[in-house]
Structures are given as structure tokens and as C-alpha cells.
Amino acid sequence: MKVAIAVFLHAAVALAAPSRKTKCRPAAPGLPMVVREDNVIDLTHEFNENNSYYPSHPYPFQFTEKLAGKLGNLFFRNNYYRQPEHFGTHIDAPNHFFKDGVPIQKVRITGHLIGEGYLINMKKNGERLGADSLVTIEDIRKFEKEYRGRIRTGGIVLIYTGYGEQFYNREVYMGTNMTGLEAIPFLHFPGLDPKAADWLITNRCIGAIGIDTVSIDYARATDAGSHIYLSRAGVPIFENVAHPDKVAEYGKKFKVIALPQKITDGSGAPTRIIAVMNRKE
Amino acid sequence: MKVAIAVFLHAAVALAAPSRKTKCRPAAPGLPMVVREDNVIDLTHEFNENNSYYPSHPYPFQFTEKLAGKLGNLFFRNNYYRQPEHFGTHIDAPNHFFKDGVPIQKVRITGHLIGEGYLINMKKNGERLGADSLVTIEDIRKFEKEYRGRIRTGGIVLIYTGYGEQFYNREVYMGTNMTGLEAIPFLHFPGLDPKAADWLITNRCIGAIGIDTVSIDYARATDAGSHIYLSRAGVPIFENVAHPDKVAEYGKKFKVIALPQKITDGSGAPTRIIAVMNRKE
Numbered sequence: 001m002k003v004a005i006a007v008f009l010h011a012a013v014a015l016a017a018p019s020r021k022t023k024c025r026p027a028a029p030g031l032p033m034v035v036r037e038d039n040v041i042d043l044t045h046e047f048n049e050n051n052s053y054y055p056s057h058p059y060p061f062q063f064t065e066k067l068a069g070k071l072g073n074l075f076f077r078n079n080y081y082r083q084p085e086h087f088g089t090h091i092d093a094p095n096h097f098f099k100d101g102v103p104i105q106k107v108r109i110t111g112h113l114i115g116e117g118y119l120i121n122m123k124k125n126g127e128r129l130g131a132d133s134l135v136t137i138e139d140i141r142k143f144e145k146e147y148r149g150r151i152r153t154g155g156i157v158l159i160y161t162g163y164g165e166q167f168y169n170r171e172v173y174m175g176t177n178m179t180g181l182e183a184i185p186f187l188h189f190p191g192l193d194p195k196a197a198d199w200l201i202t203n204r205c206i207g208a209i210g211i212d213t214v215s216i217d218y219a220r221a222t223d224a225g226s227h228i229y230l231s232r233a234g235v236p237i238f239e240n241v242a243h244p245d246k247v248a249e250y251g252k253k254f255k256v257i258a259l260p261q262k263i264t265d266g267s268g269a270p271t272r273i274i275a276v277m278n279r280k281e
Numbered sequence: 282m283k284v285a286i287a288v289f290l291h292a293a294v295a296l297a298a299p300s301r302k303t304k305c306r307p308a309a310p311g312l313p314m315v316v317r318e319d320n321v322i323d324l325t326h327e328f329n330e331n332n333s334y335y336p337s338h339p340y341p342f343q344f345t346e347k348l349a350g351k352l353g354n355l356f357f358r359n360n361y362y363r364q365p366e367h368f369g370t371h372i373d374a375p376n377h378f379f380k381d382g383v384p385i386q387k388v389r390i391t392g393h394l395i396g397e398g399y400l401i402n403m404k405k406n407g408e409r410l411g412a413d414s415l416v417t418i419e420d421i422r423k424f425e426k427e428y429r430g431r432i433r434t435g436g437i438v439l440i441y442t443g444y445g446e447q448f449y450n451r452e453v454y455m456g457t458n459m460t461g462l463e464a465i466p467f468l469h470f471p472g473l474d475p476k477a478a479d480w481l482i483t484n485r486c487i488g489a490i491g492i493d494t495v496s497i498d499y500a501r502a503t504d505a506g507s508h509i510y511l512s513r514a515g516v517p518i519f520e521n522v523a524h525p526d527k528v529a530e531y532g533k534k535f536k537v538i539a540l541p542q543k544i545t546d547g548s549g550a551p552t553r554i555i556a557v558m559n560r561k562e
Contacts, residue, residue, distance in 0.1 A: 048545035077548035082363035259540040259553035264329035267358035272540035
């Protein structure tokens with residue numbers, strides 16, 4: 001009986017635990033990079049009132065007070081602002097869609113915010129991806145074939161749909177100019193198939209994922225499937241990523257550095273994201 | 282006559298232009314670094330209501346609305362906040378104290394936000410620097426002697442006064458618990474001598490400077506001297522820098538990566554600052 005239990009336990013452990021170990025390539029022991037004048041690409045949109053934002057938010061980034069002038073002989077500027085956490089180029093912390101997920105300040109820098117970058121280019125013949133499309137497991141496998149290598153543990157995958165170019169044009173970026181909850185049925189933009197999110201987590205052990213749309217889930221999603229898989233796995237999400245086109249033009253190999261504002265118990269935060277390109281190809 | 286003018290012009294160019302060229306070491310053609318699990322130090326305080334902040338600000342970072350709960354079957358969190366630009370670990374853009382200075386979104390990443398790091402350790406026998414003290418040119422020269430090398434063009438100088446350890450204790454960090462403009466006469470904390478700021482700009486062509494106090498100018502300054510020199514020279518300032526002690530413990534050589542929120546026409550912004558250490562010494 002003891003033997004049977006031991007065998008059963010062993011089998012259970014073998015089934016439950018090792019999927020990440022066996023299917024994931026070991027993380028690199030270190031990420032070498034060289035920062036030069038010409039190889040840094042800023043993947044961040046400017047934060048201002050004109051950013052497109054998810055229509056459930058009651059207001060965009062706004063200066064609440066702008067002070068500028070002279071104090072005696074001194075000229076100074078000094079402003080105040082308010083914003084939704086999930087606004088502009090930002091991070092979703094794992095606690096956004098998972099009760100026990102880590103908040104912003106606890107997202108680890110190595111492993112989740114700095115990593116080997118992988119750009120999945122979904123544009124076809126210069127056209128952006130269809131508004132109601134999903135990026136699938138097949139698309140990622142195709143990317144790996146072209147890239148000639150698997151996405152490694154801790155990798156930061158950036159999905160390039162082509163939507164980012166219209167970030168300041170709400171109607172084109174999101175499908176409607178409307179705001180408020182009543183806008184939601186009219187949203188149209190592509191996203192990541194939840195099955196592909198699960199696959200990237202389970203089989204590639206990614207560190208983070210980003211997209212050049214307002215949400216990792218496509219507009220027509222009803223279950224926030226990719227958000228939930230990623231949140232549960234502790235994988236942060238970057239949304240409204242800017243200028244993946246510049247990465248595509250430069251080359252294939254790069255590192256991503258994504259540093260969010262370190263808000264105590266935040267579920268999201270403005271994030272400055274840059275690519276450090278390996279070398280011109 | 283033509284000759285005389287040519288000679289005069291040549292002399293004028295020779296006098297006006299080269300001071301930065303002759304006194305500054307050339308910038309490195311590239312900054313190599315290796316990001317590993319054990320060599321990244323987060324130099325950023327968490328943003329929350331308990332941060333010490335300059336008393337002229339009417340309020341600290343605050344969540345204005347915290348949403349958490351279920352939407353059908355989905356659990357989610359989603360928050361809103363307001364804050365002064367010059368709050369927590371943040372950047373002062375050159376437009377903060379100079380009318381024609383560049384705003385946040387135009388501060389160049391290479392040359393100003395990523396650079397070779399230099400830690401000027403002003404603690405003596407474990408004691409933090411005196412509350413009304415200034416870091417002088419002599420202190421910097423002494424640092425260079427110990428470091429065995431000059432601060433290079435584009436270098437990011439971090440001043441370690443020992444105040445950061447008390448960041449959440451306003452009275453100890455700033456000299457008073459009071460808020461509002463009436464608190465200003467009671468502030469006490471050290472800072473950078475404006476002469477040293479000018480010297481670092483002119484003779485070392487630094488890219489940026491940071492300090493583990495609430496202001497690069499010491500509390501008793503009446504002319505914002507260091508702010509003005511640095512703003513005029515286009516050199517960003519990082520204030521409320523966290524954990525320089527961890528850098529000091531690790532070693533001497535490191536890179537700094539400081540990525541601010543990219544606020545259109547901001548004069549300051551929350552900034553995530555990290556050190557990437559070269560190797561354990």
C-alpha cells in the first residue's frame with residue numbers, strides 16, 4: 001500500500017510539476033547588451049489627454065494644475081496630474097485580473113521587466129492585422145521558424161499588429177470614438193488568442209508580453225482570457241506599446257527594458273519601455 | 282582687413298566652443314552591461330501617500346479611486362491616482378527651472394538617462410552627511426582620486442548622503458513634519474554646492490545627477506543655484522533616489538538606467554531608476 005501511494009505520488013508530481021522544466025529552455029545566465037547612441041528605440045507613447053484609452057475609464061491622463069512663472073528672480077515650472085493606472089504605454093501587474101497576483105512594486109525586474117525581446121510581426125503586405133483577429137499558437141510557431149530559434153525562458157514577446165501607428169486616432173485605433181461603458185460593444189482591435197497565451201506560459205515560460213493595441217485581449221473577447229491566463233501565471237502585460245515598426249526595421253535580436261512607476265499595491269502603472277537592439281541586420 | 286576678421290573669428294570660435302571639448306573626456310562609444318539575477322539594484326522608492334515630499338506640494342501621491350471586485354465571473358483590480366510631478370523618486374527635466382529647457386519627453390535616453398554611474402559616498406564613519414552641508418568640488422575631486430579615474434562625459438553621478446534610509450520619516454528626512462509653505466524655513470537636509478554643479482557640467486560634462494534627498498539644492502538654499510545651473514545646461518536631476526547603500530556595498534563600477542514616465546511637456550515625472558553593477562568587488 002505504501003509503495004502504491006509512493007508510486008502514485010511520484011506520478012502526480014511528475015505530471016504536475018515539470019511542464020515548465022521540460023518544455024522551457026533554461027534562462028540565460030546573463031543578458032549582455034551594449035547601449036549606444038543609435039541602438040535604443042523608445043517603445044513608449046507620450047502621456048497626454050489625446051491618448052486613446054479603454055472606454056470604461058472616466059478620464060484620461062490630465063494635468064490638474066500647471067504652474068509656471070517667476071518666484072522672485074527664479075523661473076520655475078511645476079505640474080500636478082491625475083490618471084488611470086491602465087493608461088498610455090503601461091503595465092498590467094498580475095494582480096490586475098488575479099486576486100492573489102503580485103502588485104506592481106513586487107514584479108521582479110530580472111525575469112519579467114528586462115529580457116530577451118521577440119517581435120511577432122503580424123502585418124501582412126504592409127497592412128495591419130484585421131480588427132477582430134487573434135494571434136494564434138500557429139503564428140508564434142511560424143515566428144520561431146523564421147527567427148530560427150525558440151523563445152527562451154524569461155523572454156519578452158512583443159506583438160506587432162500595426163495598430164500603434166494610429167494611437168492618437170481613437171476611432172481607427174479602437175473602432176469607435178465613443179467613451180463610457182456603452183462604447184464597449186463597438187470596439188474593434190485584434191489581440192492574443194488565450195490558447196496562445198497559455199501556450200507561451202506553459203511551453204515557453206515567457207517573462208512578459210506586450211502589444212501595440214489597448215489590450216492583450218481582442219476587443220470582442222468576453223472572458224478576458226489572455227489577461228487571466230497571464231495574471232494567474234505572474235506574467236506582466238504591456239499595452240499600448242509604441243513603435244514596434246522601428247524594431248522591425250532595425251533587426252531581429254534585441255533586449256527589452258520596461259520600467260514601470262513603482263506604485264505600492266498598484267494593479268497597473270505608466271511604464272517606459274525601450275528596446276536595446278543587438279546589431280544592425 | 283579680411284585676414285584680420287578671419288583671425289578674429291577663428292580666435293572667437295576657439296575661445297567659445299572648446300571648453301566642453303578640452304575639459305571633457307570623450308563619451309564612451311557604447312555602454313556594455315550584463316543584466317543578471319544578482320546585479321540589478323532598484324534605486325526607486327515605492328510611490329505611496331507616506332513618501333516624504335517637498336512641503337509646497339498640496340498633496341502627495343494618492344489613489345483617487347480603488348476598484349476591486351467581480352464583474353460577472355471575472356475578478357479585477359483597477360485604480361486611479363493623482364500626484365505632483367515632483368514626487369517620490371523622480372526626474373527634474375531641464376524645463377523645471379529654465380524657461381527654454383527641454384521637457385520630460387525630449388530628454389535624450391542615451392547621454393542623459395542611461396550612463397556610467399558614479400557614487401559619491403558622503404557618509405563618514407557610518408553617519409549621514411550633516412543636515413546643512415554641501416557637497417563641494419573638493420569632495421568630487423577626492424572621489425575621483427579614490428575611484429582612480431575621472432567622471433566621463435555622459436556620466437550619471439549619484440550623491441549618497443545617507444538620508445534615503447529615512448525617506449518614510451518626514452521629520453528625520455527633511456527636518457520637519459510640517460507641510461505647506463510655512464514649513465520651508467524649518468527644512469534641513471544637505472545638497473550639492475552650486476559651484477560643484479557648475480564644475481561637473483563644465484569640466485566633466487555629466488549626463489545627469491541624482492541624490493538621496495528631496496532636492497539637489499540643500500534645504501537652506503535661497504537661490505535654487507544647483508537646479509538652475511543644471512536646468513540651463515540641459516542636465517536632468519533625480520531626487521529621492523533610494524538605496525545607494527546597496528550600490529556602495531556591491532562595488533564601484535555600474536551603469537544607471539533611469540526611465541521616467543514620458544509626460545508631454547512635463548517638468549518632472551516619476552522615474553524608475555536601477556543600477557546594473559559591473560561585477561562584485
